[in-house]
Amino acid sequence: MKANVIRLLVLGFVMMHVSAQVFSQDFNRFNWVSVGQDATLRLQGKLDDASLRASLYRLPASVKDVVRKEVWNLSRNPAGVYLDFYTEADTVAFAYRCEQNINLKHMSAIGISGIDVYAKLKDNRWVWVKTKYITLNNGDVKVVMEGLDVKDLAYYRLYFPLYNTVADFKIGLNRPVDLISLEHKGKPIVVYGTSIAQGASASRAGMSWVALLGRQVEMPVVNLGFSANGRLEKEVVDVIAKQEASLYIIDCLPNLVAFTDEEVRQRLLYTWQTLRKSHPQTPIIFTEHADATINLLNTDSQRAYERVNRNLNRFIAENITGKDAHVHLVTARSIGLDIDDTADGIHPSDRGMKKYTDAYDQVIRKLRIHIIN
Numbered sequence: 001m002k003a004n005v006i007r008l009l010v011l012g013f014v015m016m017h018v019s020a021q022v023f024s025q026d027f028n029r030f031n032w033v034s035v036g037q038d039a040t041l042r043l044q045g046k047l048d049d050a051s052l053r054a055s056l057y058r059l060p061a062s063v064k065d066v067v068r069k070e071v072w073n074l075s076r077n078p079a080g081v082y083l084d085f086y087t088e089a090d091t092v093a094f095a096y097r098c099e100q101n102i103n104l105k106h107m108s109a110i111g112i113s114g115i116d117v118y119a120k121l122k123d124n125r126w127v128w129v130k131t132k133y134i135t136l137n138n139g140d141v142k143v144v145m146e147g148l149d150v151k152d153l154a155y156y157r158l159y160f161p162l163y164n165t166v167a168d169f170k171i172g173l174n175r176p177v178d179l180i181s182l183e184h185k186g187k188p189i190v191v192y193g194t195s196i197a198q199g200a201s202a203s204r205a206g207m208s209w210v211a212l213l214g215r216q217v218e219m220p221v222v223n224l225g226f227s228a229n230g231r232l233e234k235e236v237v238d239v240i241a242k243q244e245a246s247l248y249i250i251d252c253l254p255n256l257v258a259f260t261d262e263e264v265r266q267r268l269l270y271t272w273q274t275l276r277k278s279h280p281q282t283p284i285i286f287t288e289h290a291d292a293t294i295n296l297l298n299t300d301s302q303r304a305y306e307r308v309n310r311n312l313n314r315f316i317a318e319n320i321t322g323k324d325a326h327v328h329l330v331t332a333r334s335i336g337l338d339i340d341d342t343a344d345g346i347h348p349s350d351r352g353m354k355k356y357t358d359a360y361d362q363v364i365r366k367l368r369i370h371i372i373n
Contacts, residue, residue, distance in 0.1 A: 027134075027142060030093050030172030033179050035083065042183040044220050045080045047190075047243050056081055056160055056169065058224060059239065067235045071226050078160035079198045080191075080210045080223025084120075084182040085171075086155045091146040093172035094131075094158075098141060099165040106201045106343040109136055113164040115143060116206035118215065120154045126215050128206070129156065141166075155182050157215070159206045162199035163227070187244050188220040189213070189369075192236065192271075193251035196290075197225025201343035202353055209348070209356035216357055217364050219246065230255045232267035234274075241278045246369045248275055249360065251287040251330075253312060254346070257304040264311040269319060272327070283367055285328045288312060290356065291346055292332040294339060301345070305332075328363050335359040 035041055036054050046052045049060040059067065059075035067075075094115055102112050114136060117129040134142040160166065173179060191197050191210055199208035206212075214221040224240065230252040240248065250271055256264050268286070275284055292305040309332060320327045336359070341352035348356060 027093055027095065027172065030174055031176055032095075032170045032172045035169040035171065041083060041085070041179075041181045043081055043083055044184060045082045045188075045214070045222055047222055047224075047239070056166060058222075063235065063239055067233070067239075068229070070229050071233070071236065074198070074226040074229060075224075076165040077163055077198070078166065079162045079205075079208070079225060080221065081160045082211070082214075083158045083160075084155050084184070085158065086153065086180045086182065087173055088150055088177045089173040089175050089179075090148045090150070091144065091174040092148065092156075093145075093174070094141075094143040094170070095172065096141050096166045096169040097139065098137075098161070099167055102164050104163065104200070106347050107163065108203060111162060111199070111201065111203055111205070113141065113161050113166075114204065115161060116159040116204040116211075117145060118157045118159075118206055120157065121152045122154050123152070157206075159204075159211055162202065162205050162208060184220045186219060187246040188222045189217075189247045189249060189364075190222045190240055190243055190245040191224060191249045191251065192230065192232075192240055193225040193249070193287075194230035194255045195225065195227035196254060196347060196356075197223060197230065197251055198227050199223075199225070200227065201347040201349060203350050207350045207353055209353040209360070212353060212357040213360055213364075216361050217369075219364075219369070225251075228255060231259075232256065232271050234270060237271050237274050241274045245279070245282055247364065247367070248279075248282060248284045249287065250284065253287065253289040253308045254291070254305075256308050256311075257289075261307070261311050264308055265315050268312065268315045272319065272324075276324070281326050283326050283328060283369065285330055285360070285363060286312060286316065287330040288332040288335075290332045290335040290337050290348075291342070293335070293337055294342070294345065296345055298345070328367075330359050330363060334362070 051061045056078040057076050064072050098113050119127050119129050129145050131143050131145045202208040210221050210223045232252045288309045289305040292309055296302045335355050337352050342348050
C-alpha cells in the first residue's frame with residue numbers, strides 16, 4: 001500500500017511536470033504582444049501622468065524620492081490597473097514575471113500574484129472568464145483562457161495582480177488576429193486607502209471593491225490603496241490633488257489608529273483643504289473604519305476603530321457641515337460588515353468587498369456621477 005501511494009505521488013508529479021512542459025512548448029506558438037512596449041495598449045485605472053502611460057506602476061516617477069520608500073514600493077504593485085481589449089482569438093495566453101516573493105496569511109496566491117479576466121457582453125452584462133494557471137510561482141507565471149466563444153463579446157477586462165510587482169507582461173493569441181485596446185475617456189474615481197482598498201483579502205484581482213465598483217458603476221477607478229501605508233500623507237494627497245476626478249474617495253482610517261486624535265484630525269483637514277483648493281466642487285467621500293460594526297471580543301481593537309470614527313465625525317461637524325455640500329460620509333453601518341465578512345477581522349472577504357462596493361454605489365447613484373460619465 002505504501003509503495004503504491006509513493007508511486008502514485010511520483011506519477012502525479014511527473015504528469016504535472018510533463019503538462020507544464022507541453023504548455024510551455026504550446027506557448028511558443030502564440031503571437032505575443034508586450035504590455036508596456038506596445039504603444040497601442042491603453043492601460044487604465046491609473047493617474048493621468050505621462051510617465052505612467054506604458055507602466056504598471058501606480059505613482060509617477062517624479063515622486064519616487066518624495067513619498068516614503070514603503071509607499072513607493074507598494075505603488076509598484078499594479079492593484080486596480082486594468083486593460084480593456086477585444087480579440088477574436090479563441091485562446092488567449094498571458095505570461096509575466098513576478099518580482100517579489102510575497103506570502104500573506106490572509107490572501108491566496110492567486111489573490112496576491114494572479115491576474116483576473118472579465119468579459120463585457122453586447123447585452124451589457126459582465127461575466128467572469130475562467131483561466132487556467134499553467135505555472136504560478138514567484139518567478140514566471142503562465143495563464144491561459146481557452147475555448148472562447150466571442151460572438152456575444154464586446155470586450156475583455158484584464159486586471160493585473162493586487163500585491164506583486166510584475167515585469168515582462170505579454171498577451172498571446174493563438175491565431176493571427178488583432179488585439180484591439182479600448183479606453184474610457186471619462187474622469188475617474190480616485191481612491192486613496194489602505195490594504196483594504198489595495199485588495200486584501202479578495203480571492204481574485206477582479207473581486208477587490210475598487211474593481212467591483214468600476215464594473216458596477218461603469219466608470220474608471222484609480223486605486224491608490226497602500227497596504228499599512230494609507231496614512232493621509234501630505235506627499236500622496238498632493239499627488240492626488242493634481243488629478244482631475246469625478247469623485248475622490250478617502251478611506252484611510254484603518255491606518256490611522258496609531259495616531260493621536262489631533263493628528264488624525266489634522267491629516268483629514270489637510271486632505272480636504274488641499275483637494276478643495278484645486279477642485280472646489282468635486283465630490284469627496286470620507287469613509288469610516290468599516291470594521292467598527294463587527295463587534296469584536298478584542299475590545300482594544302474595537303475601541304481603536306470607534307475612536308478614529310469619532311475623530312472623523314468631529315472633523316466633519318467642525319469643518320464640513322453647513323460649509324461644503326460636496327463632502328459625503330460613508331459610515332461603517334452603511335457598509336455593514338459582520339462577523340462573516342472578513343478573513344481576519346480586518347480585511348474583507350469577497351462578501352465583505354461586495355458590501356463596500358454597494359455602499360459606495362448608493363452614494364454615487366445619488367450624485368448621478370455615473371450618468372454624467
